[in-house]
Amino acid sequence: xxxxxxxxxxxxxxxxxxxxxxxxxxxxxxxxxxxxxxxxxxxxxxxxxxxxxxxxxxxxxxxxxxxxxxxxxxxxxxxxxxxxxxxxxxxxxxxxxxxxxxxxxxxxxxxxxxxxxxxxxxxxxxxxxxxxxxxxxxxxxxxxxxxxxxxxxxxxxxxxxxxxxxxxxxxxxxxxxxxxxxxxxxxxxxxxxxxxxxxxxxxxxxxxxxxxxxxxxxxxxxxxxxxxxxxxxxxxxxxxxxxxxxxxxxx
Numbered sequence: 001x002x003x004x005x006x007x008x009x010x011x012x013x014x015x016x017x018x019x020x021x022x023x024x025x026x027x028x029x030x031x032x033x034x035x036x037x038x039x040x041x042x043x044x045x046x047x048x049x050x051x052x053x054x055x056x057x058x059x060x061x062x063x064x065x066x067x068x069x070x071x072x073x074x075x076x077x078x079x080x081x082x083x084x085x086x087x088x089x090x091x092x093x094x095x096x097x098x099x100x101x102x103x104x105x106x107x108x109x110x111x112x113x114x115x116x117x118x119x120x121x122x123x124x125x126x127x128x129x130x131x132x133x134x135x136x137x138x139x140x141x142x143x144x145x146x147x148x149x150x151x152x153x154x155x156x157x158x159x160x161x162x163x164x165x166x167x168x169x170x171x172x173x174x175x176x177x178x179x180x181x182x183x184x185x186x187x188x189x190x191x192x193x194x195x196x197x198x199x200x201x202x203x204x205x206x207x208x209x210x211x212x213x214x215x216x217x218x219x220x221x222x223x224x225x226x227x228x229x230x231x232x233x234x235x236x237x238x239x240x241x242x243x244x245x246x247x248x249x250x251x
Contacts, residue, residue, distance in 0.1 A: 043113050045088060054081045057090045060118040061109040062125075069126045072096055074105055076125070082141065082149060085174035087112055087121065091151070093136035094125065103129045104136030106153050108170075108177040122176055128168050132157030137168070144211040145218050146180070148173050152209060154186055161192030164251035167209065169218075169239070181232060181239040184209070184220060185250040201225075205248055222248050 045053050058078035065076050074094035082089045087110045094105040107125035111118040130136040137155035145152075148171045156165030165187035171178045189204040196202040205224035212219045212231060218239065220230045228246030232239040 043115065043117050045113055045118070050081070053088075054078050054090075057081050057088055057109070057111055057118050058092070060111060061090050061120055061123065062092065067094065067125060069094075069105065072102075076107070079106075079139075080141070082172065084149060084172050087174060088118065089172050089177075091139070091141075092125065095136060096130075096134035098134045100132050100157070100159075102134045103131050103155065104134050105129060106137050106139055106151075108172070110176065124177060127177060127179075128153045128170065129155065131155035131165075132159075144214070145169065145209075146171050146215050151177075156187065158192065159251070161190065161194070161196075162251050163187065163189040163192070166250075169209075178237070180234075180237065181218075184232070185248050186220065188249045188251065190249075203249055207248060220248075222246070 045056075048056065055078070062076050067074050067076055074096050076092050076094045078090065079093050080091040082091070090109040090111060092107040092109065094107060096102045096104050105126045106128040107123075108127050109120060109124070110122040112121050113119075128137055135155075137153040139151050139153040142150045142152055151170040151172065152167055153170065154165055154167040156163070158164075164185070167181075167184045167186045168179060169181040169184070171180055184207075186207040186209070187205070189202065190196050191202040191204060203225045205222045205226055207220040207222045207230075210219045210221055215234070217231060217233045220232070222228050222230070226249065228248060230246055230248065231242045233242055
């Protein structure tokens with residue numbers, strides 16, 4: 001008589017107790033599994049409303065709305081969200097201390113869609129300083145100055161009777177924000193000075209930035225007590241005033 005060893009009996013018994021995976025017709029279980037992977041919803045900013053996109057981008061860029069920059073505290077707020085190439089560009093403003101010589105900030109954050117939301121690809125929260133009393137610069141988006149969208153940011157204040165404003169031009173290129181003109185005088189008044197009171201003749205001008213040759217030059221046209229035009233031309237990466245032209249009064 002042939003004897004069957006105990007290990008062999010246990011092996012056969014355990015094999016019989018192990019449930020076999022029952023195949024589904026035509027491999028439908030594999031198809032369903034693959035479908036679950038391929039149809040899983042990915043983050044698509046275009047499916048959101050403008051307000052939802054802005055809120056999502058801002059919370060990604062600023063998990064905390066109170067920030068510290070160079071030992072100064074600021075409170076950040078969302079301002080706008082624009083699509084530039086394959087990036088989304090968040091414009092933010094930050095208010096600082098409410099003192100005469102304290103300015104706010106205008107910041108830029110670049111974001112890209114990721115698996116579950118936006119991901120920050122570049123951050124410049126203090127790119128352009130503002131004027132006085134903690135206020136950020138005023139700004140507007142323009143498309144008539146460069147091939148890329150341009151932010152014109154302006155800030156200033158009144159100090160010892162002189163009111164001054166300067167502007168900064170910032171191009172939103174696909175890779176990063178680029179300042180191409182800075183410190184442009186766009187407003188001046190000495191109406192509150194003793195000089196104006198004694199002479200009885202206050203000086204006041206206001207400049208408007210206008211396109212000239214896209215990507216090559218732009219103009220600032222001044223109206224007021226001493227009107228004139230300043231033409232800014234491209235010199236390398238920056239735009240500077242043409243030599244020998246009109247010089248507006250400034251602080």
